[in-house]
Amino acid sequence: xxxxxxxxxxxxxxxxxxxxxxxxxxxxxxxxxxxxxLIKQGHQIVIVHGNGPQVGDIxxxxxxxxxxxxxxxxxxxxxxxxQGMIGYWLQQAxxxxxxxxxxRLQVVTVxxxxxxxxxxPAFSDPSKPVGPFYRDEAEAxxxxxKRHFAVKPDANRGWRRVVPSPKPxxxxxxDTIEQLLNNGCLVIAVGGGGVPVxxxxxxxxxxxxxIDKDASAAALADSINAEQLLILTSVDGVRIHFGSPNxxxxxxxxxxxxxxxxxxxxxxxGSMLPKVLASIGFVDxxxxxxxxxxxxxxxxxxxxxxxxxxxxx
Amino acid sequence: xxxxxxxxxxxxxxxxxxxxxxxxxxxxxxxxxxxxxLIKQGHQIVIVHGNGPQVGDIxxxxxxxxxxxxxxxxxxxxxxxxQGMIGYWLQQAxxxxxxxxxxRLQVVTVxxxxxxxxxxPAFSDPSKPVGPFYRDEAEAxxxxxKRHFAVKPDANRGWRRVVPSPKPxxxxxxDTIEQLLNNGCLVIAVGGGGVPVxxxxxxxxxxxxxIDKDASAAALADSINAEQLLILTSVDGVRIHFGSPNxxxxxxxxxxxxxxxxxxxxxxxGSMLPKVLASIGFVDxxxxxxxxxxxxxxxxxxxxxxxxxxxxx
Numbered sequence: 001x002x003x004x005x006x007x008x009x010x011x012x013x014x015x016x017x018x019x020x021x022x023x024x025x026x027x028x029x030x031x032x033x034x035x036x037x038l039i040k041q042g043h044q045i046v047i048v049h050g051n052g053p054q055v056g057d058i059x060x061x062x063x064x065x066x067x068x069x070x071x072x073x074x075x076x077x078x079x080x081x082x083q084g085m086i087g088y089w090l091q092q093a094x095x096x097x098x099x100x101x102x103x104r105l106q107v108v109t110v111x112x113x114x115x116x117x118x119x120x121p122a123f124s125d126p127s128k129p130v131g132p133f134y135r136d137e138a139e140a141x142x143x144x145x146k147r148h149f150a151v152k153p154d155a156n157r158g159w160r161r162v163v164p165s166p167k168p169x170x171x172x173x174x175d176t177i178e179q180l181l182n183n184g185c186l187v188i189a190v191g192g193g194g195v196p197v198x199x200x201x202x203x204x205x206x207x208x209x210x211i212d213k214d215a216s217a218a219a220l221a222d223s224i225n226a227e228q229l230l231i232l233t234s235v236d237g238v239r240i241h242f243g244s245p246n247x248x249x250x251x252x253x254x255x256x257x258x259x260x261x262x263x264x265x266x267x268x269x270g271s272m273l274p275k276v277l278a279s280i281g282f283v284d285x286x287x288x289x290x291x292x293x294x295x296x297x298x299x300x301x302x303x304x305x306x307x308x309x310x311x312x313x
Numbered sequence: 314x315x316x317x318x319x320x321x322x323x324x325x326x327x328x329x330x331x332x333x334x335x336x337x338x339x340x341x342x343x344x345x346x347x348x349x350x351l352i353k354q355g356h357q358i359v360i361v362h363g364n365g366p367q368v369g370d371i372x373x374x375x376x377x378x379x380x381x382x383x384x385x386x387x388x389x390x391x392x393x394x395x396q397g398m399i400g401y402w403l404q405q406a407x408x409x410x411x412x413x414x415x416x417r418l419q420v421v422t423v424x425x426x427x428x429x430x431x432x433x434p435a436f437s438d439p440s441k442p443v444g445p446f447y448r449d450e451a452e453a454x455x456x457x458x459k460r461h462f463a464v465k466p467d468a469n470r471g472w473r474r475v476v477p478s479p480k481p482x483x484x485x486x487x488d489t490i491e492q493l494l495n496n497g498c499l500v501i502a503v504g505g506g507g508v509p510v511x512x513x514x515x516x517x518x519x520x521x522x523x524i525d526k527d528a529s530a531a532a533l534a535d536s537i538n539a540e541q542l543l544i545l546t547s548v549d550g551v552r553i554h555f556g557s558p559n560x561x562x563x564x565x566x567x568x569x570x571x572x573x574x575x576x577x578x579x580x581x582x583g584s585m586l587p588k589v590l591a592s593i594g595f596v597d598x599x600x601x602x603x604x605x606x607x608x609x610x611x612x613x614x615x616x617x618x619x620x621x622x623x624x625x626x
Contacts, residue, residue, distance in 0.1 A: 064374065065377035069332055071334075071370075076334075077401065083397045083401075084396045084397020084398065084424050087393070091426075095485075100515070106486070111400045111424070179419075183496070185492075202413070203413070
């Protein structure tokens with residue numbers, strides 16, 4: 001029995017790519033089925049899910065129509081919407097799958113805010129594309145002027161709004177999450193990396209930004225002193241020399257070794273790199289025997305038993 | 314010190330009518346300020362908020378644009394979105410206002426499902442209007458055919474989709490809510506009356522319906538054995554002979570007396586009647602000394618001290 005933070009990648013809800021609620025809820029059920037063996041082992045589990053496709057769709061709907069009476073909601077509010085929706089899908093799916101296995105456990109979704117630094121360099125260099133594509137640069141610049149946000153060309157596919165992706169500092173609801181774990185609940189929290197907020201010492205204020213979900217999962221795992229951070233994604237583990245004849249999957253590795261590979265640019269930014277960085281961040285702060293595991297969703301059970309994925313110690 | 318379920322009406326977030334996130338968050342701050350004196354008294358507090366205007370706006374956005382890639386979400390998912398968004402606004406506002414008063418307390422939003430009966434008569438008579446107005450009956454009927462839902466004319470303002478409003482049976486997350494209260498948290502739960510789900514004995518499945526928020530607040534208050542149900546709205550209390558020269562505000566009343574007034578059609582359906590029915594439902598099940606209070610948001614502190622509003626025993 002250990003305390004585990006599980007970070008679920010986008011494939012946990014959209015493996016087949018279907019974006020309807022029914023399709024995503026069916027995926028959530030399949031994901032829940034993969035998690036039941038872990039739940040049965042009696043671990044204290046927090047699930048941190050991504051929200052990229054879902055908050056993207058919410059934004060597209062919000063941007064599709066706006067008036068004084070029915071205004072478009074800002075990104076922090078959309079983030080909170082996605083936490084509610086995905087949390088609902090996951091808690092229901094996990095509850096249903098546990099029930100099929102005769103397990104009774106309370107599953108709870110905690111709407112989570114994550115403090116970021118107002119002077120995070122990300123705020124002066126917004127880089128994460130969100131929302132609809134604009135027809136051309138002129139349309140994008142007009143939207144940027146009107147709505148006070150930044151726009152950039154997105155990989156030759158057109159112009160889009162870009163938002164900052166600051167580093168997570170503190171999980172506002174961490175004490176509640178820890179308390180729920182201690183009381184035997186399975187907790188879904190920090191969805192989509194959390195709703196980013198700035199703390200000016202007087203109060204919290206939401207900001208239009210996105211926080212990397214794996215980084216927030218690592219920050220949560222650190223702050224609640226989890227033994228394990230399990231990052232589940234679409235690949236079996238961390239590979240080096242990717243796409244070359246000597247491509248190798250790492251089975252066990254260390255923070256030092258991974259730092260060397262990062263210096264060699266072995267990991268794709270926006271893909272494996274943030275997962276490796278999150279793992280390093282979590283393991284490196286360890287006083288005891290922490291480990292991070294990067295594995296596929298289908299290999300979750302093997303991974304938690306040390307029989308699959310890439311283990312970082 | 315007592316356990317109190319507070320049902321917040323629509324005016325808690327839209328008193329001035331502004332629908333932007335900034336306007337609603339400012340209203341949430343004003344509402345939080347009204348709640349701080351109650352929090353200071355040390356009660357165990359659950360806040361149940363409405364979501365009518367907010368889920369309405371989410372639906373308008375969802376309906377404004379739909380494709381295979383970015384499909385419109387069904388009402389249960391939209392409900393969960395609204396719980397995330399409004400919960401975020403309220404938890405942040407309450408946290409900020411408490412901090413200004415030097416109070417430290419964990420505030421947590423629990424995404425909540427509420428079981429309804431599949432054979433509730435509401436399912437054969439959908440009556441609650443939601444979503445956009447259609448141009449005319451023909452457009453409404455075409456949408457109804459395509460999307461498999463019911464439409465009706467809405468008070469001469471045009472045709473709209475109508476959904477069932479079944480009675481709440483069980484609050485799925487009630488044990489978690491109670492545990493959080495016992496641990497000293499202020500809990501925001503059952504937002505918008507909860508996400509309606511049907512339990513077929515095997516699993517929970519969301520349904521496109523809406524549950525009356527006051528009815529769900531009463532069901533929660535009953536199931537966690539609260540001492541008090543405090544329904545905060547835009548009027549000072551319950552009035553009889555409304556609009557006539559002998560209009561009177563009830564200060565203290567009983568279940569029996571209120572039933573008599575209901576038989577006289579003293580209370581407006583969709584307005585005061587559901588609040589009176591929720592209060593009756595809660596108080597009538599009492600074994601001990603329960604009370605329900607219907608009061609204005611501004612009169613919350615006076616009401617909880619027995620100095621305002623309508624007290625039902």
